Amino acid sequence: MKLFSKIALVSAMAISANAMALESMDDEALSAATGQDGITVTVVTSGITIDKLLIHDNDGLDSSVATNGGTNLGGTGIAGDNTTGAAGAIVVNDVTVGVSATQANPLFGGALARITIDTDSGAGGGATGNPFLNINMKNNGIDIGVGSIAVAASNDVSAMVGARRGAGAETEIISGLDLTVGASEMNIQLGAQPQGAMIVANGTIQGGLTINSLDLVDTVAGGDISIGGMKITSENNANLVVNTKISVLPDTHATGGGLSITSTGAKDLYIDSLALGNDHSIGSIEVQGLDMGNSSILVSGH
Incomplete structure (x- = not known):
């Protein structure tokens, strides 16, 4: 289980090295505190931000797809008729995630989330059991803000810089979204x-x-x-x-x-x-x- 503890901690740190502070308990400390083995990871953050989230559709829309009353009217100027079959992207700008300020009684000290990981031998036990990994995730109230959602032409994969592909000029379809869960x-x-x-x-x-x-x-x-x-x-x-x-x-x-x-x-x-x-x-x-x-x-x- 100590190996699993290290893997869980490293994975959680990779989510946001700058934005998050993590508190992890090893098996011995957790067992002494609660009488149970397992892995617990508590995520504490001052806020998570994403500049851009892009979902690339690598083959675009098939130019033979019917777009108006079941008939393709290619070249008429009606939206959807001038399909290219080239890659396009959904672009989500300026995403922010943080613990909701309106929650009356925040859980576990106001941390963003707590993840509890256990393994079980399953019904029957031993060689005849049905083992499984159980991951329980509890989160406080979360505020999520999105600056805008747009569509754009995806940049060519061959022009990627590291892990960044990007897209061209954006056409905004949703100008803003603010929600609380x-x-x-x-x-x-x-x-x-x-x-x-x-x-x-x-x-x-x-x-x-x-x-x-x-x-x-x-x-x-x-x-x-x-x-x-x-x-x-x-x-x-x-x-x-x-x-x-x-x-x-x-x-x-x-x-x-x-x-x-x-x-x-x-x-x-x-x-x-x-x-x-x-x-x-x-x-x-x-x-x-x-x-x-x-x-x-x-x-x-x-």
Whole structure:
């Protein structure tokens, strides 16, 4: 287990050498303090920042794809018809992550997160067991800010400088995003996965999910859709109760391989100050008891 302790500590330090301070307890100290073996990593940070996050689509959009009423109108000037099949990128600018200042009773001394790692022999034990690695992650309330989200042409891989590829001139599609996620818990199991999925988020996000501002830009017409705020909670509840399972399906699955996200539970949604195309709000929108049943999303490459 001492080898695992060193690996966990080095991995956590690599996340942000400048922004984070880490507190790690070895097996002997943890056992003396709590009566349990295992690895605990506490992440303390004054804030995490990312200048740019880029997701490169290396083959772009196929020029034969139908873009208007099922017919490709190549060369007409309608958006989407002049596809190139060249690499493009989603560019997320100026990301900030920090412990929420609004959380009333922050966990474990106000640290960003605490990760507890254990291994178990599984049901049956010994040679007949189903061993697994269990990683439990608890985080305080988190404030996340995004300066803007844009699209751009990806730079050529051959021109990369170190690990930096970058992109060309950006076309902004979302001018800003500010959200708050309440304190929550997630459990990851690798190996036998007796919990029934690789990742299970089954708990309560205190205060729900709050989007403080969002502006969606129409780059052709020049207007935008903006909201003064959005709040998502469970039905008739001040908090958001989460019941989500995340699995990785193989290509042999009936719907194709990919990342499967399954979620249940009815939600309440409130959108404040919705404005379409100008600064004048049309009012607020409220949705009560939105229940999508046992919904599943499958994310896969193409």
